[in-house]
């Protein structure tokens with residue numbers, strides 16, 4: 428049995444702002460069949476504390492970055508948790524990372540240094556009877572753990588850093604460094620220093636024994652200046668340690684034959700049933716029934732996701748005969764542009780801003796096509812949910828989107844393997860032609876149904892990817908074993 432201490436800021440179903448939570452939530456169960464036992468350490472956000480049935484205090488800190496804190500141990504079903512209960516840092520209104528007006532918390536550097544330093548302390552033996560074999564940190568909020576491990580009590584402990592999104596790096600001014608409690612030697616290029624400041628993700632990528640990211644294509648892309656976001660040099664120097672492991676999805680949670688959020692259940696042979704779910708989606712979004720396809724969006728409304736491009740394209744989408752349901756929140760300007768479009772096209776375009784997990788399932792089960800015009804996309808999960816639910820993904824050719832959707836070109840259609848529509852990223856023209864092609868395909872009922880079934884048959888469960896993580900863990904342990 429290999430014991431992993433996973434460190435993350437989000438975990439479905441406890442706390443989620445995006446795909447990070449889905450992956451951190453699914454990995455423990457996915458890894459169990461491979462002899463890997465995962466314990467996940469999370470911040471004690473109000474939602475996390477509220478969800479814990481019984482807890483035991485297993486470590487205490489009198490002064491953790493300015494306030495007392497403790498570590499709680501809990502199990503939730505099969506899930507093993509450690510929760511950092513530090514009220515000053517984590518019990519507040521607003522989102523996980525910012526205040527109710529959307530501004531990032533100014534003490535995020537302290538909050539996630541607190542999480543990381545405690546995670547390293549736990550890895551180093553702070554909890555009696557618990558000694559993980561490997562530490563696995565997810566994204567910038569957890570990445571500094573690896574610096575604390577290297578400069579802590581078990582400096583040789585194997586470590587893994589996973590990049591879910593290189594755009595979020597945790598970059599702070601140099602003057603925070605003395606408060607981090609790391610040795611001065613760590614403030615260096617060979618350490619946490621990053622363009623004159625402190626980089627949390629950078630530190631994790633520097634110290635990690637293995638770096639993973641969430642699709643093979645993104646693993647290649649981040650070695651280039653276009654997608655490397657300033658870290659391409661470091662990543663290129665460490666490319667032998669970099670692995671692209673495609674995300675899976677939770678196929679129990681996402682099963683159209685049993686989904687508790689979906690009124691009418693169906694399988695690949697009962698696709699006609701989807702129509703009744705589509706009617707439910709139309710009602711929720713105030714969209715009238717129509718002949719054209721019902722497009723949908725389930726996404727953060729941000730530049731990364733290409734949602735500004737889509738907002739500009741909505742008039743054309745409607746003119747071409749499409750209808751559109753948007754579920755998302757994010758950039759205020761983009762939200763406004765989407766709402767304006769809904770006002771212009773009453774009954775054809777519906778926009779619900781906010782975050783609604785249950786509605787996201789219904790949308791996947793009822794919409795005809797899901798639009799994902801991302802400028803970059805490390806993996807993307809919504810296209811995988813769409814494929815599994817017979818909702819045709821219309822995606823930009825970038826990162827994991829290109830790795831998972833097979834474009835409906837002539838050859839793929841002839842072979843019966845097409846599962847979606849893939850267009851170039853980053854321009855309105857390319858999105859326009861993707862939507863145009865989708866509407867034409869929708870009119871060919873048999874072709875459309877064949878694509879739906881091909882997508883539903885594809886295997887995006889965690890099975891293969893979990894095996895790759897397990898193999899990586901084993902190889903790291905082997906490196907440490909004296910010959």
Ligand SMILES: Nc1ncnc2c1ncn2[C@@H]1O[C@H](COP(=O)(O)OP(=O)(O)O[C@H]2O[C@H](CO)[C@@H](O)[C@H](O)[C@H]2O)[C@@H](O)[C@H]1O
Nearest residue numbers: 445446447591726755781782783784787805806807808809
């Ligand atoms: N308004 C809303 N209401 C309800 N649910 C909503 C929602 N908006 C988004 N979601 C849900 O949030 C998740 C988003 O996951 P993604 O992988 O698509 O993107 P994200 O950019 O968050 O994740 C980052 O990390 C993941 C995980 O590695 C990578 O796949 C991805 O490429 C990377 O950008 C999905 O489960 C989706 O259904």
